[in-house]
Amino acid sequence: MSTWIVVVAVGLATILFKAAGPVFLGKRPLPVRVRGVVDLLAPVMLTALVVTQAVGGDGELSFDARLPGVAAGAVAVWRRAPIVVAMAIAAVVTAAVRIV
């Protein structure tokens, strides 16, 4: 049930963000400093998510079967493989390590 709070809050915020230019602000660009901060939000949040998803645990860092999978997937990303291929490589390596 509480997940609905996430659905509604994120949905409302995103609808307003997407409408910001066309409905509320017009073509006026954001102030330079605001723009500088906004531009960094995506890489910053995505990197934090990589870390928690790869080594995050229950109140601790956990270096487990995810790590070889993520490393293999990272090489694939670096070699410019399609995202889905890189994800599949990571999943297969991690699943294999878990079986062993």
Add this chain to the structure above:
Amino acid sequence: MSTEGPHATRLRDGVRAAVPLAPGPVLFGLSFGVLADAAGMSAVAATAMSATTFAGSAQFAAVSVLDAGGTILAAVLAAVFLNARYVALSITVAGIFPGGRLRRLVESQAIVDESWALSGRSGRFEWPILVGAGLFLYLLWVGSTALGTVAGGALDDPDALGLDAAFAVLFLALAAPYLRGRRALQAAVLAGAITLALTPVAPSGVPIVAAASACLLGLRR
């Protein structure tokens, strides 16, 4: 829609432009449904999220935080921080939306990374391409999310399949294009360090939200 005729055909051009991208939203929609199910989100809630948020990375972020046991607030903040970039994106196309405020509010929801990029291919942003492509991708995204929740319900333990590692790589691949810039790379390294440092001592979800502070590096000129 009041603009039949030329616009009707041009919207079709937007759909056509987006067809080669179709595997993306389908596969990610399916995986979002699976991950949402694993995170304890109902099928209806997951599908409603795709229908209202329609921004893959933020949706993955929210359910990733929930799946890791983070709080509702942390999940909301992670997703909202990620989507704030749409303010900058939507300003670049502010002038191309015709009609009244309500119509612009509705049609601006077609803005996603892919439709935005396609609509600017000719050198100037084109409304029919953005809305046509966005609508096509939207239908695929919402439909495949619904299907994914069904598949997710059938999976006993998605992590046994290595899905947790796959989602780490998804976030990495989404971050990669940003990291060519020096400042973005510095901010990303700082964010990663904050997350690593706080994970052992802070409740789940808090490290990600705290890492957002790394974006303040953007205040420097």
